[in-house]
Amino acid sequence: MDVASPLLPATPQAEEIARLFYVDLVIAGVIFVVVAGLVATVIIRNRKRSPDDLPVQNFGSETLEWTWTIIPVMIVTGLFVYTMKVMHEVDPKPVGREADVEIIAHQWWWEVHYHPSGAVTANEIHLPVGRDLLFQVRSADVIHDFWVPALGQKVDAIPNHPNYAWYDVDKPGTYLGTCAEFCGAEHAWMRIRVIAQPVPAFGFWVEEQLLDARPPTGSAAKAGAALFAKHTCMNCHSIRGTPANGDIGPDLTHLASRQTLAAGVFRNTPENLMKWVSDPQKYKPGSHMPTMDLRRQSFENIVAYLEELK
Amino acid sequence: MNGGTHRPTGPETIWDVPEYRGLLSWVTSVDHKQIGIMYLLAAGSFFLVGLFEALLMRTQLIRPENNWLSPETYNQIFTMHGTTMIFLVIVPSLLGFSMYFVPLMIGARDVAFPRLNAFGFWITVLGGLLLYFSFWAGGAPAAGWFAYTPLSEKAYSYSTGQDYWALALLAIGVGTVAAAINIIVTVVTLRVPGMTMRRLPLFVWMTFVNAFLIILAMPALNASLVMLLADRDLNALFFEPQAGASELLWQNYFWFFGHPEVYIMILPGFGMISEVIPVFSRKTIYGYGFMALSTVAIAFLSFGVWVHHMFATGLGFPIYYIFAGASMLIAVPTGVKIFNWIATMWGGNIQFSTAMLFATAFIVQFTVGGLTGVTFAAVPIDWQLTDTYFVVAHFHYTLFGGGLFALFAAIYYWFPKMTGRMLSEKLGKAHFWLILIGFNTTFFVMHPLGLLGMPRRVFTYPDLPYLGLLNEVSTIGAYILATSILVFIVNVVYSLRQGRLAGANPWKGWTLEWIANSPPAVENFAFVPPVRSRRPLWDLEHPDDPDWKHEGGA
Amino acid sequence: MSSALTEKNKLAILLFLVSEAVFFVLLIVAYVTYHLRQGNGPTASNSLNIVKTGVFSAFLFASSYTVWRAGLSFQAGNRSWKALAWLAVTIAFGLIFLVGQGLEYSDLIRHHVTISRDLFGTTFFTLTGFHGLHVSVGLIMLTVVLWIAGRSGMRKPKPAAVEVVSYYWHFVDAVWVFIFGVVYLWAFVG
Ligand code: HEA
Ligand code: HEA
Ligand code: CUA
Numbered sequence A: 001m002d003v004a005s006p007l008l009p010a011t012p013q014a015e016e017i018a019r020l021f022y023v024d025l026v027i028a029g030v031i032f033v034v035v036a037g038l039v040a041t042v043i044i045r046n047r048k049r050s051p052d053d054l055p056v057q058n059f060g061s062e063t064l065e066w067t068w069t070i071i072p073v074m075i076v077t078g079l080f081v082y083t084m085k086v087m088h089e090v091d092p093k094p095v096g097r098e099a100d101v102e103i104i105a106h107q108w109w110w111e112v113h114y115h116p117s118g119a120v121t122a123n124e125i126h127l128p129v130g131r132d133l134l135f136q137v138r139s140a141d142v143i144h145d146f147w148v149p150a151l152g153q154k155v156d157a158i159p160n161h162p163n164y165a166w167y168d169v170d171k172p173g174t175y176l177g178t179c180a181e182f183c184g185a186e187h188a189w190m191r192i193r194v195i196a197q198p199v200p201a202f203g204f205w206v207e208e209q210l211l212d213a214r215p216p217t218g219s220a221a222k223a224g225a226a227l228f229a230k231h232t233c234m235n236c237h238s239i240r241g242t243p244a245n246g247d248i249g250p251d252l253t254h255l256a257s258r259q260t261l262a263a264g265v266f267r268n269t270p271e272n273l274m275k276w277v278s279d280p281q282k283y284k285p286g287s288h289m290p291t292m293d294l295r296r297q298s299f300e301n302i303v304a305y306l307e308e309l310k
Numbered sequence B: 001m002n003g004g005t006h007r008p009t010g011p012e013t014i015w016d017v018p019e020y021r022g023l024l025s026w027v028t029s030v031d032h033k034q035i036g037i038m039y040l041l042a043a044g045s046f047f048l049v050g051l052f053e054a055l056l057m058r059t060q061l062i063r064p065e066n067n068w069l070s071p072e073t074y075n076q077i078f079t080m081h082g083t084t085m086i087f088l089v090i091v092p093s094l095l096g097f098s099m100y101f102v103p104l105m106i107g108a109r110d111v112a113f114p115r116l117n118a119f120g121f122w123i124t125v126l127g128g129l130l131l132y133f134s135f136w137a138g139g140a141p142a143a144g145w146f147a148y149t150p151l152s153e154k155a156y157s158y159s160t161g162q163d164y165w166a167l168a169l170l171a172i173g174v175g176t177v178a179a180a181i182n183i184i185v186t187v188v189t190l191r192v193p194g195m196t197m198r199r200l201p202l203f204v205w206m207t208f209v210n211a212f213l214i215i216l217a218m219p220a221l222n223a224s225l226v227m228l229l230a231d232r233d234l235n236a237l238f239f240e241p242q243a244g245a246s247e248l249l250w251q252n253y254f255w256f257f258g259h260p261e262v263y264i265m266i267l268p269g270f271g272m273i274s275e276v277i278p279v280f281s282r283k284t285i286y287g288y289g290f291m292a293l294s295t296v297a298i299a300f301l302s303f304g305v306w307v308h309h310m311f312a313t314g315l316g317f318p319i320y321y322i323f324a325g326a327s328m329l330i331a332v333p334t335g336v337k338i339f340n341w342i343a344t345m346w347g348g349n350i351q352f353s354t355a356m357l358f359a360t361a362f363i364v365q366f367t368v369g370g371l372t373g374v375t376f377a378a379v380p381i382d383w384q385l386t387d388t389y390f391v392v393a394h395f396h397y398t399l400f401g402g403g404l405f406a407l408f409a410a411i412y413y414w415f416p417k418m419t420g421r422m423l424s425e426k427l428g429k430a431h432f433w434l435i436l437i438g439f440n441t442t443f444f445v446m447h448p449l450g451l452l453g454m455p456r457r458v459f460t461y462p463d464l465p466y467l468g469l470l471n472e473v474s475t476i477g478a479y480i481l482a483t484s485i486l487v488f489i490v491n492v493v494y495s496l497r498q499g500r501l502a503g504a505n506p507w508k509g510w511t512l513e514w515i516a517n518s519p520p521a522v523e524n525f526a527f528v529p530p531v532r533s534r535r536p537l538w539d540l541e542h543p544d545d546p547d548w549k550h551e552g553g554a
Numbered sequence C: 001m002s003s004a005l006t007e008k009n010k011l012a013i014l015l016f017l018v019s020e021a022v023f024f025v026l027l028i029v030a031y032v033t034y035h036l037r038q039g040n041g042p043t044a045s046n047s048l049n050i051v052k053t054g055v056f057s058a059f060l061f062a063s064s065y066t067v068w069r070a071g072l073s074f075q076a077g078n079r080s081w082k083a084l085a086w087l088a089v090t091i092a093f094g095l096i097f098l099v100g101q102g103l104e105y106s107d108l109i110r111h112h113v114t115i116s117r118d119l120f121g122t123t124f125f126t127l128t129g130f131h132g133l134h135v136s137v138g139l140i141m142l143t144v145v146l147w148i149a150g151r152s153g154m155r156k157p158k159p160a161a162v163e164v165v166s167y168y169w170h171f172v173d174a175v176w177v178f179i180f181g182v183v184y185l186w187a188f189v190g
């Protein structure tokens, strides 16, 4: 199922946090029942009184006051100690080690780099299962936040302030996430898709990503490649193995191997790619890719080219 | 001197208010009661605007992948909704009640600085108008109510709306500080003889402490805004990443203001609840001393918790420990209040007037909001839940289920004093039940929404399991809420003309405002009875068993 | 009952100044934050002239004394025309300070150190600019007192009003002590 919840963890880190949440939920539940129960009791006991009945005037009791001061102090102390323990388990210091995955947040898409392989992708993050993975999260413009609930903690992407997190995925699967810090017009469509694979499958994927783009084969694709180079596309996008090496938009070298387009707006189908390339401002208004004024045939050719970039 | 009656205390100069009639008498007024009512009316109007914005948001969110509102529009609307509700609704309406009732409750004839009072009100209105003017000046601000940099910088928010936003908040900030100074000086210098600090009604106590919070917290907002404006309009570099600036500077400064601000929005509400519950339980407040001291404790702690809004920024552990610990500790003095209110009701003869219904619901709903607050204070949980609808649920439970319910309790309680007429209890109860159902329907489902991974501040969301369903429920709740507000407005309009005449003391209250006429004369009282305890009117009614015989310790 | 009135105004101005103090503390903290991470552009130590500013600052510090003397001469009992002289000197000292600040600014701007040059420029101009603004407001208030006192033949204003203004002036002065310490002395020493 496609539920992205902190309560459906796929890493030991997320699991610890879920456990802390349940403990907190029980504490809160008990306190709520006590408070609501007392209020309900008062209301029920009050029912049969005449309006003129004057109750005993009770000014207070120090014993009671200290009781309901000390008991909460003890509860929160317990919670605090447990909190510290979980913090340490979930978020140990990233000492002396290069990040395995480097995430650079952009308005409104994610740039992903793998170390040491050097693979590059966007919006979709493939991960090997069963490894201790260190993530570094940075921002290219405003503040964003990298959040995949099944993996664990959120990490703010802040300019001039790289952040780190550990995620040791232990179950293969697809996990959804999203940008979780308001970052402007298209904050809603800055989704993340994590695909956790067994190590061999992951290795295979990395190999593929490292290859240069295949040269276009069909005639439409060839025309598309020429258009891509001629028009401004290449100022913003990279396609390795071609002169296109822009870094404003996502790397398109293996675009066709991704499941979604434009950070979750579309599933990656030829029709949707056509919609996107011909009028991004219609489907993601405010996005930093302009709507280009080309003939329909040209767009079809470009799409044909992009569709070959497996 | 404690024995006899007194003239009300007041500013020595008699402010010779010219005898205007009609609208002009309001516009030129320096009378604390008129200004108090104007605060409430202004807040009420902005309230309707904020409500309208909320309904737009909820309508947009009713189903997934909805494109009814464009993202830019939605972002402007939630920014304006948040800014309006906080700066133009909750704070001004609390100030309105403070301005109206603090002098009455301490036996004074007016606040210490009547002209300053008028200034504070009008500059707040000016701020509100500036904020809304932005719609006509190229678009409303759209960076959220805490306007994180660099998003709120010119490079990313080019519209002048963001400048209007900053100027508006500066104006409102100045007005709020002026009001706070006025409240403190009034309480310190204008108490009628006999009204010692330990006999102050709790509403006055909490308003008083609140005023200190305002004075210490507001300048942090002003400093942040000034830096933002310098960046935007003078090309300064405070928050310019390329110049090596720290984006966390803005967050630290904003939340150094922002967290105390949330208590600024609740402490007077605590005070209102502390007035309503004893009167309708026919008992004195339980544990007065602990109530007063816990307020001070909350105020102190509230300056040491701001980083809990920044747990995902990577500031590091030692800092998180301190702020997580303080955030959890603040549950303790708040709990003291909850338990004392219940103890006041315990064994009391409870009269479930509409005001009391709101106060009772307040206790339960605020506890829910408080408990989710403590949930965030457990840092790793916040790492998962920050910036999701779980947070939206938390702060609507505290601000709405708490703050706004307290305000409604106060409106039903004090409306007779302010207007001379009772609000209809029948319509009042309809209003109460509708708002209770509407509120919990709208906002309770936001907890599971957050847990299902729905981030806040999104104009739409993908069609994932349950998200559509829960959002639909929430939207239906919002419409129930809106209906309840209609009932309330009908009630006010109807009662102003047809309501039962109230008389001086319809609820048999015990604090000084209830011996004044309803509505009070220009000078408030001819004479103030002797004040020898916290309930001077009780002492008058029960000469055989006056409170001052009992009020020693707690 | 006029003592209550005095009390009232004093209390109000003190509360106001507390609020102002928080404001300045935060601007100073912003300065310090960025001072600690300064790059290789202009900084306090390579752009400011501590001696020159020190001399001008001395005038501002001295004006705290003169305003105090002015206040004494407004007190009931020993009200005297001397007050006008002390006030005039205070105003003059304040003006000299502002002139000094003006010279410093134009000097910096001539060397292309502006509010948008780097983080030093940003924090320096904002901090000292706001202080200068406060000095100007103080000067206006002092001038009003001087004018009222002169026109009414020293019958007005009340000592309390003078006291409120002088509180404000002392505050502006005290803020400068901190700014001078943090911005100038620190650059000079470290
Ligand atoms: C009236 C306003 C109000 C009030 C009173 C509170 C009260 C509290 N708040 Fe809340 N808060 C907000 C308004 C408020 N908050 C707003 C507006 C935001 C969002 C800002 C934004 O991002 O837009 C926010 C966000 C917010 C966050 C950041 C969440 C995030 O963005 O990630 C946190 C984190 O710690 C927090 C904590 C708390 C705590 C610990 C309390 C405590 O004071 C609660 C104490 C009360 C109780 C706990 C209940 C009663 C106590 C008992 C019955 C005793 C027994 C209890 C125990 C032993 C636990 N709040
Ligand atoms: C007191 C504060 C307050 C109140 C009352 C409300 C009321 C409501 N809020 Fe609001 N809300 C905020 C404070 C408040 N909100 C804040 C601070 C934010 C964050 C903004 C941000 O992220 O920047 C927010 C954000 C927010 C969001 C999240 C937006 C997002 O993240 O995308 C949503 C979504 O549903 C929402 C919904 C609602 C709804 C349906 C109501 C409705 O229940 C509204 C119903 C209205 C009323 C019941 C009031 C009408 C009353 C009168 C007219 C009475 C007249 C009064 C007098 C005479 C005195 N709010
Ligand atoms: Cu990126 Cu929100």
Ligand SMILES: [Cu+2]
Binding pocket: B258, B259, B262, B305, B306, B308, B309
């Ligand atoms: Cu907070």
